[in-house]
Amino acid sequence: MLNYNDVVLDHFRNPRNMGKMEDADAVGEQGSAVCGDMMWIYLKVKDDKIIDVSFETFGCGAAIASSSMVTELVKGKTLDEALKITSDDIVNALGGLPEPKVHCSVLGVDALHNAIENYRKNRR
Ligand code: FES
Numbered sequence: 001m002l003n004y005n006d007v008v009l010d011h012f013r014n015p016r017n018m019g020k021m022e023d024a025d026a027v028g029e030q031g032s033a034v035c036g037d038m039m040w041i042y043l044k045v046k047d048d049k050i051i052d053v054s055f056e057t058f059g060c061g062a063a064i065a066s067s068s069m070v071t072e073l074v075k076g077k078t079l080d081e082a083l084k085i086t087s088d089d090i091v092n093a094l095g096g097l098p099e100p101k102v103h104c105s106v107l108g109v110d111a112l113h114n115a116i117e118n119y120r121k122n123r124r
Contacts, residue, residue, distance in 0.1 A: 002098040002100065002101065003098060004061070004062075004065075004097075004098065005094070005095045005096060006095075007065075007093075007094050007095045008061075008062065008065045008094050008095070008096075008097065009065075011064070011065035011066075011068040011069055011094065012061040012062075012064050012065040012068075015055075015064050015065070015067070015068040016068045016069075016071055016072050017053055017054045017055060017068065017071035017072070017075075018054065018055060018056070018064075018067075018068065019054050019056065020040075020042065020054070020056055021042035021043075021044065021052065021053075021054045023044070024042035024043055024044060024054075025043055025044055025045045025119055026042075026043045026045065026115045026116070026118045026119035026122065027040060027041070027042055027043075027115055027118065028040065028041040028043075028110075028111040028112055028113065028114030028115025028116070028117070028118060029111060029114060030107055030108075030110040030111035030114055031107075032059070032063075032103060032104070032106070032107050034103045035059075035060070035103070035104075037057065037058055037059035037060065037063055037104075037107065038057065038058045038059065039055065039056070039057045039058075039059060039063065039067060039107040039108055039110075039111040040055060040056045040057070040111060041053065041054075041055050041067070041070070041071075041108065041111040041112045041114070041115045042054045042055070042056075042115070043115045043116070043119060045079065045119055048078050048079055048080075049076065049077065049078050049079075050074050050075060050076065050077055050078075050079065050082055051075075051076070052075070053070075053071045053074055053075055054071060055067040055068070055070070055071055055108065055111070057107070057108075059104060059107060060101070060104055062097055062098075062101035062104035062105070063104040063105075063107050063108070065094060066087075066090050066091075066094065066097070066104055066105040066107065066108045067107070067108035067111075069090050069093050069094055069108075070085070070090055070108040070109060070112055072093075073085055073089065073090070073093060074112060079116050079119070079120070082112060082116060083113060083116055085109060085112070086109060087102070087105040087106045087108075087109045090105040090108065090109060091105050
């Protein structure tokens with residue numbers, strides 16, 4: 001059995017910013033090649049800053065906790081600052097993930113990058 005720390009369990013049981021954002025300025029989508037799970041990140045952007053963010057996932061508990069943490073870390077950041085966040089940052093902010101679950105933290109970050117890409121593409 002895998003051991004999850006209290007921070008991970010808290011973000012899994014009480015995910016922050018979960019749900020579809022109907023009036024999002026951009027949506028990012030990412031699927032995991034490892035497990036086939038899916039993730040969506042919704043962004044509300046003003047003056048190049050992420051003023052609101054939410055997520056949905058057909059993913060495991062570690063994916064839910066990771067995405068919850070992604071949304072917490074990027075809220076209020078500029079798009080460039082948000083792009084610098086890595087899956088290692090997410091794992092560290094969660095206080096660690098069991099090794100077989102580290103790939104789950106990549107999903108949220110990739111979906112975030114995809115959302116920022118889509119936002120910039122649509123504004124060109
Ligand atoms: Fe698929 Fe975690 S096992 S995201």
